[in-house]
Amino acid sequence: MIRVTGLSVSYGAVHALRDVSFEAATGSVTAVIGANGAGKTTLLRAISALVRPTAGEIDLDGTRLVGKSTENIARLGVGHVPEGRGVIEEFTIEENLRLGALHGNESFSVGLADQFELFPVLEERRKQHAGTLSGGERQMLAMARALIARPSVLLLDEPSLGLAPLVTAELMKTIKELCETRKLTVILVEQNAMSALRVSEHAVVLHLGRVAADDRSEVVANDENLRHYYLGMAE
Ligand SMILES: Nc1ncnc2c1ncn2[C@@H]1O[C@H](COP(=O)(O)OP(=O)(O)OP(=O)(O)O)[C@@H](O)[C@H]1O
Ligand SMILES: [Mg+2]
Structure with a gap:
């Protein structure tokens, strides 16, 4: 399991993540969704130690990742597919x-x-x-x-970007199968909230670097306020 606790990341004066906490369960898809600039890519980059947090912890099955090098984190089983x-x-x-x-x-x-x-x-x-x-x-x-x-953990940054809906659906199916057959833990970053919510069990909504919601995907998908204010989804 990946556990993120109180994670903050800044780029100079820009606070990209502020006090972000959530858990991604083993063998399941956790969606991280939110608008442009919400901090989604930064979150994945922090897990892979491509940026250094100003505060907080990231644990993989009890092993602290903050402070380790990107190479060591990859060796510990974290795969990263960048934006x-x-x-x-x-x-x-x-x-x-x-x-x-x-x-x-x-x-x-x-x-x-x-x-x-x-x-x-x-x-x-x-x-x-x-x-x-x-x-x-x-x-x-x-x-x-x-x-x-x-890897035991796969970080996917906007895999559906620029893909046709049918291709995206096929890709999401593959992601889901990988979780089930290989006990892979997937953190799926998407701006395409609907397809990410469909494939995931659990979703974290980021808004301006903070967690605006953290719940079962089904709950997030049916929450009108979240859809309206954070996800820009039409009815
Ligand atoms: N290297 C950097 N230097 C300065 N600011 C940065 C840097 N990388 C990201 N930021 C800023 O941090 C914030 C979060 O960016 P991030 O790329 O994590 O967002 P995102 O949710 O992935 O957005 P998108 O959906 O557009 O990919 C933004 O305000 C962005 O401008
Ligand atoms: Mg991004």
């Missing part, structure tokens, strides 16, 4: 996956077969440069690159 996907365009699918496998313990061929089973389209295009992939394929590659290291 914008971050695949290397000049590399082929297979080469990108080879990079992802660097800090895993498994043999590359076993990991590769596993990812190709999960995302068959990547196998068909394994020699294709990532720069020529569609948005959906690129997102699959970014996820496969994180998964090949066999």
Whole structure:
């Protein structure tokens, strides 16, 4: 389980996160939703130690993550798929996956077969440069690159960005299956509140760096005030 307690992050005078606390249960999807600038990316970056909090704690199954390096946190089993996907365009699918496998313990061929089973389209295009992939394929590659290291926690930053609704629905289904079959703990950051609420058990709503709501996704989805004030969702 990931437990965040009293987390604050500032960029100079900008308080991106203020006193954020929540828990993400093992083997389930926790959605983190909120408008542009709410602090969603900052939260994931703090978990991976890409930014240093000014206060607060982050625990992974009782191990304190604050103070550890990004490499050590990855080795402890935290996979991070950044906003914008971050695949290397000049590399082929297979080469990108080879990079992802660097800090895993498994043999590359076993990991590769596993990812190709999960995302068959990547196998068909394994020699294709990532720069020529569609948005959906690129997102699959970014996820496969994180998964090949066999993480226990997967941080996903706006996986649905720029994808067609059908592709998003397919991706969300895969995320859900991963949680169930591999006991993966997923923190899913989305501006697309509806699809994130559909796939998650639990949701945290961020507003200007603070937790505006923390509840079962079903409750958040049916709360008219939250929908109206924080999620910008039409009736
Ligand atoms: N490197 C940085 N330097 C200064 N300010 C930053 C930096 N990164 C983020 N911020 C500020 O911190 C706040 C939170 O940003 P963050 O990227 O976490 O939001 P977000 O919820 O992910 O937004 P979006 O939905 O647009 O991706 C914003 O006000 C942003 O301008
Ligand atoms: Mg963001």
